[in-house]
Amino acid sequence: MALSHLADNLEALAEQGLYRSRRVIASPQGIKLNIDGKSIVNFCSNDYLGLANHPKVVQAFKAAVDVYGVGSGSAHLICGHSIAHHALEEELADFTGRDRALLFSTGYMANIGVIAALLGRSDSVFEDRLNHASLLDGGLMSGARFKRYGHGNMSELSAKLDNATGNKLIVTDGVFSMDGDFAPLDKLAVTAKQHDAWLMVDDAHGFGVIGEHGGGIVEHYGLSQDEVPILMGTLGKGFGTFGAFVAGSELLIETLIQKARTYIYTTALPAAVAEATRASLKIVIAETWRRDKLQKLAERFSLGAAQLGLTLMHSVSAIQPVLIGDSQRAVNLSHELLKAGFLVSAIRPPTVPQGSARLRVTFSALHEEQQVDQLLDALEKILLSA
Numbered sequence: 374m375a376l377s378h379l380a381d382n383l384e385a386l387a388e389q390g391l392y393r394s395r396r397v398i399a400s401p402q403g404i405k406l407n408i409d410g411k412s413i414v415n416f417c418s419n420d421y422l423g424l425a426n427h428p429k430v431v432q433a434f435k436a437a438v439d440v441y442g443v444g445s446g447s448a449h450l451i452c453g454h455s456i457a458h459h460a461l462e463e464e465l466a467d468f469t470g471r472d473r474a475l476l477f478s479t480g481y482m483a484n485i486g487v488i489a490a491l492l493g494r495s496d497s498v499f500e501d502r503l504n505h506a507s508l509l510d511g512g513l514m515s516g517a518r519f520k521r522y523g524h525g526n527m528s529e530l531s532a533k534l535d536n537a538t539g540n541k542l543i544v545t546d547g548v549f550s551m552d553g554d555f556a557p558l559d560k561l562a563v564t565a566k567q568h569d570a571w572l573m574v575d576d577a578h579g580f581g582v583i584g585e586h587g588g589g590i591v592e593h594y595g596l597s598q599d600e601v602p603i604l605m606g607t608l609g610k611g612f613g614t615f616g617a618f619v620a621g622s623e624l625l626i627e628t629l630i631q632k633a634r635t636y637i638y639t640t641a642l643p644a645a646v647a648e649a650t651r652a653s654l655k656i657v658i659a660e661t662w663r664r665d666k667l668q669k670l671a672e673r674f675s676l677g678a679a680q681l682g683l684t685l686m687h688s689v690s691a692i693q694p695v696l697i698g699d700s701q702r703a704v705n706l707s708h709e710l711l712k713a714g715f716l717v718s719a720i721r722p723p724t725v726p727q728g729s730a731r732l733r734v735t736f737s738a739l740h741e742e743q744q745v746d747q748l749l750d751a752l753e754k755i756l757l758s759a
C-alpha cells in the first residue's frame with residue numbers, strides 16, 4: 374500500500390508550524406532538565422508541587438516494588454487490585470470528602486470511561502468549548518447528543534439545557550489546562566441543580582495544587598459531593614506520580630465498576646505507583662508551603678510579564694500562558710528560549726483554538742524567584758526583539 378499521502382499530510386503540518394516532535398530527556402523530572410547534555414531550566418512541567426522525584430515518594434515506590442513487584446498482572450476486576458490500590462482509594466475518598474474513590478490507569482481513560490458509562494444515545498452532554506481533549510472524546514464516544522457552550526458562558530449553557538431531553542451531564546475542566554483560569558464551578562453547580570443535570574469536573578490541574586489543603590477546585594469553591602457529584606482528579610501532575618481517580622457517591626462508583634469500559638478492560642496501575650501516590654498525598658496535605666510558593670511565583674511572573682507588555686491569559690494559577698497567536702512564531706520563540714536555557718513549550722492548534730498559539734509557562738514549587746526573573750529577562754530579549 375502506498376502511504377505517500379501520509380507524507381503530504383506531514384509536510385502540510387510542518388508548513389503550518391504544527392509539526393510535533395519529542396525532546397529526549399536524560400534526567401528525572403525537576404526544575405533542571407538535562408537535554409542534549411545541557412542543563413535547562415524547566416518551565417513546562419505539570420509537576421507543580423515538585424513531587425515527581427521527591428525522595429519520600431521515590432522511597433515509597435522502591436519499598437513497594439519489594440513487596441508487590443512491578444506489574445499488576447491484570448485488570449482490577451480480575452486479580453490486579455492490591456491492598457495498596459485499595460488503601461489509596463480510601464485515602465482519596467477521605468481527602469476529597471467523597472463517599473468513595475475509584476482508581477483509573479490514566480486521566481484520559483477515566484474521562485472516557487465515566488462519560489460513556491453514564492450516558493447513552495437518548496442523553497445529552499454539555500461541554501465547555503475549552504475542555505480538555507479527553508473530555509471531548511468521552512462525550513463523543515458516549516453517543517449522547519454533544520453540545521458545546523462558549524467558555525464559561527452560563528446563559529448559553531442554560532439555554533441549551535432548557536432544550537435538552539434525557540439525562541443531562543455538564544462536564545468541565547476545573548482549572549483550564551491551556552489557559553490556567555478556573556471554571557465558574559459555583560455557578561455551574563447552581564445551573565446543574567436548576568436543570569436537574571449532573572455535574573462532572575476534571576480537576577487535573579487543580580488537585581493538590583489549589584485550595585488551602587490542596588483539595589483542588591471543589592475546595593476552592595467549597596462544593597460538596599451533592600453539588601459536584603462527579604469529581605475526577607489526576608495523579609500524574611500535582612501529585613507527581615501517575616494515574617487518576619474518580620470520586621463520588623457509592624452509587625456512582627459501583628456503576629463505574631460495572632460499566633466503565635476503560636476501567637474494566639485495562640491493566641491496573643502498578644501497586645508501587647499507588648504506594649508512591651500515598652506518600653505524595655501525605656506531602657500534599659502537610660506541606661502547604663508548596664502551594665503558597667507556587668502562588669507567589671505565578672504572581673511574580675504575571676506582574677513582570679504585564680510590565681513587559683506581554684499578553685497573558687486571565688490566570689491566577691500556576692499555568693501562566695503568554696499569548697503569541699501565530700503557530701510558527703510560537704515555535705520559533707520556544708526554540709530561542711531553549712537556546713537561552715529555558716524549556717517552555719509552544720502550544721498550538723488543535724490543542725488551543727486557531728490563531729491562539731501560546732507559550733505555556735508553568736511553575737513548580739521548586740523554582741526560585743531568581744529563575745522567574747531570569748525567564749522574564751529572556752522573554753524580554755527574545756520576544757521583544759523578534
Ligand SMILES: *Cc1c(COP(=O)(O)O)cnc(C)c1O
Binds near residue numbers: 505578616617
Ligand atoms: C492531563 C489531563 C488529562 C489526562 O490525564 P492523564 O492522567 O495524563 O491521562 C485529563 N484532563 C485534563 C484537563 C488534563 O490536563
